[in-house]
Amino acid sequence: MTMPTAVMWDMDGTLTDTEPLWLEAELRLAQRYRAQWTHEDALAVVGTPLINTARRLHERGVALPPERIVRVMAQEVASRIDHAAAGGVAPWHRGAIELATEVAAAGIPQALVTSSPIEVASAVARAAGVFAVVVSGDDVSQPKPDPAPYRQAAADLGVHPRDTVVLEDSPSGIAAGRAVGACVIAVETALPVRPQPGLRIVDSLTQLRLADLSLGS
Numbered sequence: 001m002t003m004p005t006a007v008m009w010d011m012d013g014t015l016t017d018t019e020p021l022w023l024e025a026e027l028r029l030a031q032r033y034r035a036q037w038t039h040e041d042a043l044a045v046v047g048t049p050l051i052n053t054a055r056r057l058h059e060r061g062v063a064l065p066p067e068r069i070v071r072v073m074a075q076e077v078a079s080r081i082d083h084a085a086a087g088g089v090a091p092w093h094r095g096a097i098e099l100a101t102e103v104a105a106a107g108i109p110q111a112l113v114t115s116s117p118i119e120v121a122s123a124v125a126r127a128a129g130v131f132a133v134v135v136s137g138d139d140v141s142q143p144k145p146d147p148a149p150y151r152q153a154a155a156d157l158g159v160h161p162r163d164t165v166v167l168e169d170s171p172s173g174i175a176a177g178r179a180v181g182a183c184v185i186a187v188e189t190a191l192p193v194r195p196q197p198g199l200r201i202v203d204s205l206t207q208l209r210l211a212d213l214s215l216g217s
Helices: 017-034 038-043 050-058 066-084 098-103 119-126 150-159 171-180
Strands: 006-009 109-113 133-135 164-168 185-186 200-202
Touching: 006 098, 006 150, 017 038, 017 050, 017 066, 017 171, 050 066, 050 109, 066 119, 098 109, 109 150, 119 133, 133 150, 150 164, 150 171, 171 185
Parallel strands: 006 109, 006 164, 109 133, 164 185, 185 200
Antiparallel strands: none
16 A cells, blocks of 8 residues: 555645635625625535635725725635634534644655635634645645646655645546645546546545545556
8 A cells, every 4th residue: 555645635625615715705705895796606606716706896886996995805704713722612514624634644745736815825824833834825826627727736845746645626636636646536426527537526525534545446
C-alpha cells in the first residue's frame, strides 16, 4: 500500500458547507444599502464567480465597487466561520474534519486549495488546524479548472502532484486535479459526478479512512 506524499483538499462543497453563509452575507449587504435582492436572487448566482455576484449586487443598488463588495462579503463569511469554530460548530461536511485529522495524525501534509477569497480560506484553515499550505482564489491568476492552483499547492508542499491525492466535488476542481496527475477522489455532496476512467467516486467523506487514500486503492 503506497500512501500519498500529501493530500490536497477543495474547500466549498468538499471540506465545508459555506454556501448558506455566502447567501446570508449577500442578503445582509443588500439590506444595508436598501438594494433589491431576494433569496431567489442569491440562489440564482450559486456556483458562479464571486465577482459576478458582486457586480449584480452593485447593479441592484449596493453602492460599493464590485471588488470591494467581494472583500466585504468575504470578511463577513470569515468572521462567521471564526465565530462558529470558537463554538465548536464550524461548517464541515460530514466526515471531512475527521478524515483531515486522521491524515494529519499520520504525518501526511495537507493543502487547502480553493477559489474562495483568502479571508475565507484562512478562516477555514484556522478552524481545521491541519493545513500546511493554503492556496486561495487570490493566490493564482488562473482558477480551476486550470491546474495552476493544485500545481502551486504541490510546489509549496514540496511534493510531486502525481504522488498526491486530491479531494474534490465539482467538475472544474476534478478537472484541475486530474490535469496535474493527482489521484482524484470525487465526493458527490451536491451534484452527481460523471464517471471517468481512473476517477474514484464516493457518496460521502464518511466512507473514507486513511487507508482508502492509498494511491493503489
